[in-house]
Each structure stands twice: as C-alpha cells, then as structure tokens.
Amino acid sequence: MFLSLSYVFQVDCFVCSHCFQFIGSVELQIGRKLYLQGLGLSDKNGCDFEAFSPTSKEDVPKNHNHSELCSSSASRDNSAPSDDTLESLMNGTLSLPYSEKFSLPPVISCLGGCEEEHYCSKSCAEADWELFHSILCTGKSSRSLQRNALVKFVEHANKTNDIFILAAKAISFTILRYKKLKITHLENQIQNTGLHEVARTSFSLLMEAWRPISMGFKKRWWDCIALPDDIDSSREASFRMQIKELAFESLQLLKEAIFEKEYAPLFSLEIYGHVIGMFELNNLDLVVASPVEDYFIYIDELPPGTAFFPLQSCMNHSCCPNAKAFKREEDRDGQATIIALRTISKGEEITISYIDEDLPYDERQALLADYGFRCQCPKCSGGL
Ligand SMILES: [Zn+2]
Ligand SMILES: [Zn+2]
C-alpha cells in the first residue's frame, strides 16, 4: 500500500489522494488537464490523453502507454479550447456526450481544509487523515502547529523534488503510528497491571512504528541517484554532495514544521536519505486505469457518422477547425454537440474537420475528394 504513494507524481490526473482512483467527472478531468497544459504546468510524464482530437484505432497504444499518448499531443496548442469551454467543463455546466457511461465518484475535500488533497469518499479522506495527512495538512483545521513552516517545506519540494513530500509522508505515517502504538501500550499496561506487558521504552515503540518503512530501505538517495547525462563522471562526487545538501535543506524545513523531541531519531539526515532513496529506487510504474482514456477510446470507436446531422452537415470542413462535433446515438433526430476548440470571433465561420486533420497534405486531399471538394483551408493553402 505504502509504495503506491509514488503515484502522486502524476499530478495531471485528478485522483483520490488515498486510493488513487479518478474523481470528479470526465469533463472535470479533461478541463483540468487542458487548463494545466495551457498554464504550461502539465507534467510531461503524467497521464495524458488526446483531448478533442480524433484518434484512429491504430493510434491507441495497446497497453495504454501514458507517455506515448502524451507525446503525440505535443503540437496541439493551436487548437486549444477557449477559457470559457474549460471553465464550463470544470464547473460542470458543459457535459460531453456519453460521459455518463464513465461516471466518477464526487470530489471530497480534505478534512483539514487544504487545497492540496482530494478524495473519492469520506472514508478515504478519514483514512488518509489518520495515516499521514493530519500532520502535513496546511489547511485551517490542520493539527500542525507550524503551518507556515509546512507551507515553506512544500514549496521547496515543489521547486526542487516532489520526492521530499513522499519522504515527509513516510515520516508522518511513522509518527501517527507511533502515537497509536503508545496509547495501546499504555492501555494494556493499565489493564494488565504489568503482568504480561513488559514496559517498553518510547524508543522501541518508535522503532516498531518505523518497521514498515525501514523494510523498504536500500540505499541513501545521494548514493543511488543516477548521474545525469550532462554531468561528467569526474564531477560525480560534487554532484552527489549537492544532492545531499539539497536533502539537508529539505530536512531542515521539515523539522521546523513537524519536529518533536520524542521522535527525534526520525529526523536524522541518514534516515531522510534512506527514505528518499527508497522512493527513488522503488519508482514503481503503477498504472491506474484511466476512465478518461477509456472515454476517448469509446468515442473513437463509435460507428463513423453515417447518420444525418443537420447542424453538423451545415458546417464546412477545415484542416485547422475551430470546433469539434460529437455525435450521440440518441441524437439521431438531428442533434450533435459542437464544442469550440478555441475562441471564435463574432462573424467567423465555424468549421469542423471531416477527416483526421493530422494526416499529411496528400492523404487529406485524397480523403476529402470523397466529399467532392478540394480543401482551401489556411493549412492546405500553405501546402502543409
Ligand atoms: Zn479514494
Ligand atoms: Zn489537508
């Protein structure tokens, strides 16, 4: 369970912070993703999907490989949907066809009121609070006494390496576990009046709390991190020293936020280095089934548009369209949902693409010949 934390790196997907299933709605997932892409914040290694672009079946990787899907959508900025479209996707006023078949659990906020963690259910929010988050929450009802210091720690991690946040989670997990073990131990001592219970030191309880984490230990971070390609092997020692200093910096910030004398052994640089190294080495490539990818695959596999759609058929083709039509089974009587791909000015013609507009020029013209015209759109006029 604990190692699955590595999945939090994929910030692009909006998932439950505890069980990692997708939350909200297909529309929210798409809107949020496109919004982050627009801000340039999108994580290239995260789970990506090709929003609003036709993907032929051959294009869909058999293994749903995230990075492949992601790299193929790199050149799509020119057809980015408008801010209004994104807004309505995210606030739920715009619903995409068939999305009800891919319904997701609602978004439950963090119990402490921070904006960083979201859950699929109250039980996940409570479990996460009890296991890790009550110590690391930066919200109003946080149990942390040093909220500002905590914010500084998180900012530093976001700027340098997200892995520090995982390390902090491992430490707060241990602290919370230790507190529970201690209460149970004291209760047992009182009940049994020491007959069977041997009095245990705080240190041995702390070690017991620590055991699940320590089992993952292999090497210290600065010893196991791979040397980047652009660093010459003669500079390896100084590189590893810099990494160690970075970990030290992060640990100092964490200590200012959550340190208490009682569990001081958890805050040594040696331990911190091992915890980070554990995440570095166990960088499991967990793939969570993405209902958003499933949704796009489903839409792409709908039978080709042979039905008659008055609105859609009134629209002209362009290889750089400003809108996209979605056809729905139940809309055979004439409706189709048209979504703007970018801001359309007043008086500007609304265009959609009849074909896969990413095909090369010659292939596009050949396909469009079936529709009985030669395309003169700006892309074709430029011979692109
Ligand atoms: Zn959950
Ligand atoms: Zn929180």
Ligand SMILES: [Zn+2]
């Ligand atoms: Zn064209």
